[in-house]
Amino acid sequence: MKTRFNTYDxxxxxxxxxxxxxxxxxxxxxxxxxxxxxxxxxxxxxxxxLLESGNRIHTTAFEWPKNVAPSGFSMKMRKHLKNxxxxxxxxxxxxxxxxxxxxxxxAGYHVxxxxxxxxxxxxxxxxxxxxxxxxxxxxxxxVRFAVKEKYPSDRAxxxxxxxxxxxxxxxxxxxTGEPLKKILNPHLExxxxxxxxxxxxxxxxxxxxxxxxxxxxxxFPKLVLAxxxxxxxxxxxxxxxxxxxxTQKKEARPSQDGKEDYIFANVEFHPMLFEQHKNLPFxxxxxxxxxxxxxxxxxxxxxxxxxxxxxxxxxMKKLDNVRKDHDQRLVSLEKxxxxxxxxxxxxxxxxxxxxxxxxxxxxxxxxxxAWPDIETLLKEAQARGDPVAAAIKHLKLESNHIxxxxxxxxxxxxxxxxxxxxxxxxxxxVDLAHSAFGNARRYYDQKxxxxxxxxxxxxxxxxxxxxxxxKTKQALKEVQTIxxxxxxxxxxxxEKFYWFISSENYLIIGGRDQQQNELIxxxxxxxxxxxVHADLTGASSIVVKNSGTGPIPPKTLAEAGTMAVSYxxxxxxxxxxxxxxxxxxxxxxxxxxxxxxxxxxFMIRGKKNYLPxxxxxMGLGFLFRLEESSxxxxxxxxxxRTLEEDITSETNALxxxxxxxxxxxxxxxxxTATQKTQLLPIAEGESDVTEKLNDADKSRSDKQSDIIEKxxxxxSDEGPHFPNTxxxxxxxxKTLKPHLNTxxxxxxxxxxTEQEENVIYLGDGKxxxxxxxxxxxxxxxxxEKKLPEKQDNKxxxxxxxxxxxLPKRGQKGKLKxxxxxxxxxxxxxxRRLMEALKPAGAxxxxxxxxxxxxxxxxxxxxxxKGTAYMPKVSTVNPYNEEDxxxxxxxxxxxxxxxxLTGKPIAEDELLFAVPIVxxxxxxxxxxxxxxxxxxxxxxxxxxxTAVAMFLRDRGTTPREKDLLKAVxxxxxxxxxxxxxxxxAPQMQxxxx
Numbered sequence: 001m002k003t004r005f006n007t008y009d010x011x012x013x014x015x016x017x018x019x020x021x022x023x024x025x026x027x028x029x030x031x032x033x034x035x036x037x038x039x040x041x042x043x044x045x046x047x048x049x050l051l052e053s054g055n056r057i058h059t060t061a062f063e064w065p066k067n068v069a070p071s072g073f074s075m076k077m078r079k080h081l082k083n084x085x086x087x088x089x090x091x092x093x094x095x096x097x098x099x100x101x102x103x104x105x106x107a108g109y110h111v112x113x114x115x116x117x118x119x120x121x122x123x124x125x126x127x128x129x130x131x132x133x134x135x136x137x138x139x140x141x142x143v144r145f146a147v148k149e150k151y152p153s154d155r156a157x158x159x160x161x162x163x164x165x166x167x168x169x170x171x172x173x174x175x176t177g178e179p180l181k182k183i184l185n186p187h188l189e190x191x192x193x194x195x196x197x198x199x200x201x202x203x204x205x206x207x208x209x210x211x212x213x214x215x216x217x218x219x220f221p222k223l224v225l226a227x228x229x230x231x232x233x234x235x236x237x238x239x240x241x242x243x244x245x246x247t248q249k250k251e252a253r254p255s256q257d258g259k260e261d262y263i264f265a266n267v268e269f270h271p272m273l274f275e276q277h278k279n280l281p282f283x284x285x286x287x288x289x290x291x292x293x294x295x296x297x298x299x300x301x302x303x304x305x306x307x308x309x310x311x312x313x314x315x316m317k318k319l320d321n322v323r324k325d326h327d328q329r330l331v332s333l334e335k336x337x338x339x340x341x342x343x344x345x346x347x348x349x350x351x352x353x354x355x356x357x358x359x360x361x362x363x364x365x366x367x368x369x370a371w372p373d374i375e376t377l378l379k380e381a382q383a384r385g386d387p388v389a390a391a392i393k394h395l396k397l398e399s400n401h402i403x404x405x406x407x408x409x410x411x412x413x414x415x416x417x418x419x420x421x422x423x424x425x426x427x428x429x430v431d432l433a434h435s436a437f438g439n440a441r442r443y444y445d446q447k448x449x450x451x452x453x454x455x456x457x458x459x460x461x462x463x464x465x466x467x468x469x470x471k472t473k474q475a476l477k478e479v480q481t482i483x484x485x486x487x488x489x490x491x492x493x494x495e496k497f498y499w500f501i502s503s504e505n506y507l508i509i510g511g512r513d514q515q516q517n518e519l520i521x522x523x524x525x526x527x528x529x530x531x532v533h534a535d536l537t538g539a540s541s542i543v544v545k546n547s548g549t550g551p552i553p554p555k556t557l558a559e560a561g562t563m564a565v566s567y568x569x570x571x572x573x574x575x576x577x578x579x580x581x582x583x584x585x586x587x588x589x590x591x592x593x594x595x596x597x598x599x600x601x602f603m604i605r606g607k608k609n610y611l612p613x614x615x616x617x618m619g620l621g622f623l624f625r626l627e628e629s630s631x632x633x634x635x636x637x638x639x640x641r642t643l644e645e646d647i648t649s650e651t652n653a654l655x656x657x658x659x660x661x662x663x664x665x666x667x668x669x670x671x672t673a674t675q676k677t678q679l680l681p682i683a684e685g686e687s688d689v690t691e692k693l694n695d696a697d698k699s700r701s702d703k704q705s706d707i708i709e710k711x712x713x714x715x716s717d718e719g720p721h722f723p724n725t726x727x728x729x730x731x732x733x734k735t736l737k738p739h740l741n742t743x744x745x746x747x748x749x750x751x752x753t754e755q756e757e758n759v760i761y762l763g764d765g766k767x768x769x770x771x772x773x774x775x776x777x778x779x780x781x782x783x784e785k786k787l788p789e790k791q792d793n794k795x796x797x798x799x800x801x802x803x804x805x806l807p808k809r810g811q812k813g814k815l816k817x818x819x820x821x822x823x824x825x826x827x828x829x830x831r832r833l834m835e836a837l838k839p840a841g842a843x844x845x846x847x848x849x850x851x852x853x854x855x856x857x858x859x860x861x862x863x864x865k866g867t868a869y870m871p872k873v874s875t876v877n878p879y880n881e882e883d884x885x886x887x888x889x890x891x892x893x894x895x896x897x898x899x900l901t902g903k904p905i906a907e908d909e910l911l912f913a914v915p916i917v918x919x920x921x922x923x924x925x926x927x928x929x930x931x932x933x934x935x936x937x938x939x940x941x942x943x944x945t946a947v948a949m950f951l952r953d954r955g956t957t958p959r960e961k962d963l964l965k966a967v968x969x970x971x972x973x974x975x976x977x978x979x980x981x982x983x984a985p986q987m988q989x990x991x992x
Contacts, residue, residue, distance in 0.1 A: 002268040004055040005115050006191035007096055007160075011234060012242040012271040012288045013057055014091045014098060020047060020059075021089060025081045025102060029066040030074045034134070036121065037064060038077075040086065050293075051111075053134055054119015057098055058289050062297040068496065069515040076132040077123055080109045093156035094189045094234075112151060124151050160189045160231055164224060171220065176211035180223075183210070190230045197274040198226040198233075206276065233272075242271035244291025248281045269295040322468040326461050333454040337447045343428045344443035346406040347436050354404060354436035356388045361395070361402055362432060371397050393427055400432045489912045489966075490625070492896070498540055498567060498975055500918030501623070502556040503925075505638035505897055506547065510540035510563060514600030517541040521587055521602060531587045532560040532611075534579040539568035541600070544581075547897075553640045557581055561611040562919040566618050566977045574934045576615060580608040618977060619920035620946050621929035623900040624963065627909035634901045634908075902926035906957065913963040915943075917975040927955070928964075935981025942980050943972035949984060 005013065023040035030036050034053040037060075039046065050060045070078070084102035092099055096115035103109055108126035113119075121134040128151045136146045143152055161167065167187065174183045181195050188195065199208065202222050208214045214223075248264040264281055271288040285291040347354055364374045374395065381389035394403035407425035430439050497520065498510035509524065511517035517540065525531060525543050530552045532542035542564045544552050561579030570577050588603040597603065626634065903925060904910055916923070923929040930946045951961055 001266075005057070005096065006193070007094060007189045008191050008194055008234065008237065009269075009271060009288070009292075010057075010091060010096050010098065010115060011094075011237045013292070014089060015238055016241050016287055016289045017049075017057070017059070017089050020049065021086055023047065024083055024085050028070075028074050028077045028081065030071045031064050031066060033071065034119070035064075036074065036077070037066070038081075051113050051121060052119075053113070053121050054115055054117065056115070056292060056296065057113055058292040058296075060293045060297065062293065068519055073121070073123075073132060073134060077111070080123065080131065081111070084109065092153055093158040094160050095156035097156050099153070110151075112153075120145070122151055128153060157189060160234055161227060162187055164227075167223075167227070168216075168220060171210070171216055171223070174210040176209075178210050180204070180208050180210060180214050188227070188230075190234070193268075193270060193274055193276075194230050194233060196276050198230045199223075200275040201229065202226040237271065242288045244285035244288040244294075245270050245273050245277070246283045246285070246291055246295050247277045248283065250281060266295055266298060318471075319468050323465065326457065326464065329457055330454060330461075333450050333457065336450045337454070340443045340447035340450065342423055342426070344440040344447070346408065346423055346426065346428060347430070347440040347443070349409055349423075350391075350404075350406045351436040351440075353388065353391055353406070354430060354439065357392055357402065357404055358430065358432055358435065360388055361392075365397075365432075371395070396429070401429050402432065403427050404430055492914075495914075498563065498917075500559075500563065500916050500922060501638065501897055501900065502544075502559050502918075503638055503922045504553050504556045504640045506552065506556045507545040507897060508542060508556070508560050508563060509545070510542045510567060511600070512540070514598075517600040522589070525584050525587060527584055529584045530557065530560070530581050531584060532557065532564050532579055532581045534561070534564040534568055534570070534577060536565065536568035536570050536577060539564050539570075539579075541602075542579075555640075558611055558614065559919045559922050562614040562618075562921075565614055566616055566919075571616055571934050571977045572979070574616065576613050578611050578613040580610045582606065582608055614919075616934055617920045618932040618980075619918060619923040619926075619929050620932055620943065620972070620976065620982075621902055621916050621918070621923040621926040622950070622964065622967075623902050623914045623916050624904045624908070624960070625911040625914065626899050626901055626904075627911060630908040630910075631898055633905065634903070635898070637901060637903065638897075902928075904957075904960065910959055910963055913960075913967055915967055915972045915975070917977075928953075929984075931983040932976065932980045933983065935979055937980050937982065939973040939976040939978070939980065940969060942976065942982050943969060945982055946984070947972065 020040055023042040023045070026039040026041045026046070028036065028038050034055075036051045038049040038051065040049060041047075048060050049057070050064070051057050067074075081102045084107070086100060086102055087104055087108070088099070088101045090099055091097065092112075098113040098115070100111045100113070101108055102111065103126075106126055109131075110122075110124045110126075110128065112122040112124065114121070118135065122130055122145070123132040124130050130145070130147050130149050130151055133145055133147060138144050143155070145151075167184070170183055170187055171180070174180075180199070181192055184195055185192055196206075200206065202225055204219075204222070204226070205213050210216070246266050247268045247270070249267050251265055267280075268277075269288075269291050270277070273282065273284075283291075283294075285294065361374070364377065369377070374397070378389055378392060378395070382392075391404050391406065392402055393405050396402060405425060405427050408423040411422070430436075431442065434442065494507060494509050497516060498512060500508055502508055509520060511520050520541055520543050521531070524545070526545075528546040528549075530544040530546065532544060533539060540563070542560050544556060544560050546552055560581070564579040565571075565577050569575075582604055583606075586604055586606045588605060589597060590603065591597050900914065901908070902916075902923065904927060917932075920929075920931050928950045930949070932942070947964055947967070950956060950964055956964075
């Protein structure tokens with residue numbers, strides 16, 4: 001299979017890609033360490049250019065999976081090439097090297113793609129000095145490919161072929177029988193496909209060889225004409241755009257009914273249909289660029305097709321082996337019968353000789369002669385010409401047998417019957433314990449036994465073959481079904497993260513590592529969404545996507561909190577802990593001057609809303625993708641319910657099955673208590689969960705326990721307290737300045753404000769706290785602005801408002817001057833002035849943010865009393881600034897979530913299954929689910945056990961079985977939180 005460009009392919013591709021000149025670089029991505037995507041744009045026209053080091057360059061219309069975090073090489077190219085215009089795209093000489101220039105003059109940069117050998121991608125400045133290189137190396141002693149070195153662009157080949165005299169010498173030096181193409185290819189830039197093409201066109205046979213089909217003296221002039229035709233093909237490719245062709249091979253598909261079925265697999269891509277390919281199946285495209293894109297994008301689907309074909313062939317091979325085994329067994333039994341019959345006949349016809357041989361050896365043994373002495377005696381008798389001794393060939397005294405060479409004594413006599421088969425001489429084992437007649441009867445018995453086996457084999461052959469054919473048909477059907485499911489399977493954008501859909505139909509995603517935590521907040525956290533986290537090592541950053549206009553319901557927040565705690569060290573430690581949530585505008589990546597935030601670290605400004613402690617109970621279940629006509633049946637399957645509705649639905653779900661779990665009654669009581677706790681309404685803003693819980697049970701307030709937290713500036717009485725908690729945890733979160741470790745009780749030298757900023761950090765144990773006083777004061781001001789108005793804290797807010805109105809030291813004079821300067825300015829003047837002062841990019845950002853703004857987000861802050869000159873400023877998450885279209889993640893399409901159901905019914909048309917790992921309360925109504933708690937079982941084995949249990953369930957339909965079998969083991973196990981214990985209804989019976 002062809003997988004890389006040759007020189008002719010590159011010439012055609014460069015000619016066609018000239019249409020990209022003048023387009024600007026919008027963004028750059030990397031698929032892997034060798035493949036990069038450059039997104040180009042010109043007004044409304046958008047194109048994605050794909051570069052693969054050493055292999056190919058073409059535009060692509062397919063969606064390629066991009067790396068979650070861009071590589072260093074991608075970042076370097078983004079830095080220098082973004083918003084630059086593609087000024088030129090050319091081939092260096094006639095070599096497999098492409099030079100792309102972005103920008104002009106001193107701001108110009110070059111991207112050089114090498115498509116020979118191991119390949120390379122090089123980024124240089126306008127003077128060809130290397131700024132970054134994908135594969136640094138050295139060629140020879142002088143040429144070095146490394147950063148700060150000059151790229152040697154003059155080393156490219158300039159001609160397609162050497163002079164004819166040199167070619168003549170090369171052909172003369174070729175050995176007799178060596179293929180002509182093999183001799184020419186190293187010295188020409190045409191490529192093997194064109195060489196074959198022009199040789200066939202000139203009249204040479206396929207794979208012509210020196211001295212056989214090619215005579216140097218007579219055929220060299222024809223070879224010159226062929227090479228000139230190849231050069232002409234090159235010249236035409238530079239002038240005009242070439243068509244594209246994909247050659248294919250036909251693979252026979254095994255079939256039970258005898259009908260011929262084939263699949264066509266892509267083999268090679270070419271800019272023209274060569275002579276050697278005209279008899280092969282092929283697909284034609286309007287351009288070579290389109291053909292290449294189709295070829296490489298179809299490789300994955302083709303791999304699935306070939307894999308299914310291989311599985312079908314293996315199933316048919318098993319059936320053929322069963323047939324061959326039966327046939328061989330019958331042939332063997334027939335041969336055995338024939339041999340036993342002949343042996344018995346020979347013993348019968350040589351009865352006297354056999355009895356004498358048996359008597360002679362028995363006499364020697366009766367005289368207690370040693371076995372070696374008997375062999376000596378036998379050899380002496382054979383030397384004397386004794387006929388009995390001459391018939392004995394071997395002594396097998398250890399098994400009480402002798403081997404006799406017997407022949408038919410009536411072979412040449414008139415007494416022989418012409419109808420009887422001719423008996424050939426053969427060596428026969430004779431038992432010394434029996435006479436000649438007894439040995440003959442023994443062989444006749446063996447013959448009859450073999451005949452009975454043959455009859456039974458023939459009788460059972462039909463049943464065995466039918467059973468094997470049935471299994472083969474079932475295997476072929478499963479292969480085709482699973483193959484069609486895999487091809488139809490849509491991988492959703494959120495499956496690269498930890499994810500689940502809450503019981504109220506909200507999409508919840510979490511990061512697997514620091515890079516994904518960074519990506520989730522940067523790209524997917526929008527206005528109206530909620531950020532959930534737990535103050536535990538390794539806890540994931542969770543984002544609850546708000547698909548509506550109202551606030552996130554309490555139950556969904558509780559489920560997100562369970563997810564945050566489960567994907568942390570709490571799972572392995574089996575520690576019950578709680579999580580907290582904040583609004584999207586409270587999460588920031590902005591650090592004050594001189595401070596920094598590492599990957600996966602964020603600033604939390606304002607008050608945290610703590611959630612009740614959650615039990616470490618997760619579940620593994622399956623969602624099924626519904627066909628469009630079946631979606632209406634499952635409308636409002638996941639929706640916001642009242643407390644009474646939710647308890648009723650869960651009770652009904654539990655009553656549908658007789659549940660006998662492995663866990664004891666205490667575990668179930670804890671689960672029920674957890675469910676009820678999670679249904680408590682969670683107050684927003686400054687309202688606290690503590691008040692709700694304390695009102696519910698004031699008698700146990702002295703047994704409250706602390707939650708693991710990192711809010712070092714909050715008062716102890718502001719944190720949540722939960723009664724009747726058996727495990728009390730008070731682990732101080734670490735807050736540090738860079739290179740300085742401090743504990744929770746340690747206070748910095750500058751006095752901190754009451755509401756302090758918090759750093760959320762996952763990773764190497766080096767969190768960073770920001771203690772810049774001005775930043776803290778600003779954070780305090782923002783936080784107090786964002787607190788919702790409530791009647792019960794009205795006096796406190798009035799006192800804070802008075803504090804804010806008092807000018808700080810040294811600001812009184814400044815305020816007086818500013819008021820005097822801007823006293824005649826009205827609201828419209830202020831707005832126009834601020835618009836004029838904004839850069840162009842900022843104006844676009846504001847428009848984009850206002851467009852995406854959710855009405856459920858925080859209210860816009862008005863002008864501050866005493867500062868009439870200040871314009872109104874909206875509160876915006878500084879980390880959500882868009883950087884091109886791709887940096888803003890997709891909104892959770894409610895229609896997409898409605899296409900997935902956990903409760904399929906018989907009338908539904910199901911397309912594929914998606915494994916889901918979520919808090920067990922979320923899966924309580926699902927048809928297929930198991931409970932997961934911290935244990936010792938491995939994730940892969942646990943997932944396989946769960947699927948095996950689902951497949952054995954009597955309520956599983958054949959379609960659901962096919963869909964469950966199509967799910968790969970690694971996909972099921974990748975989201976499990978760690979080592980687990982599985983519990984499920986009737987699990988022990990199924991295990992037995």
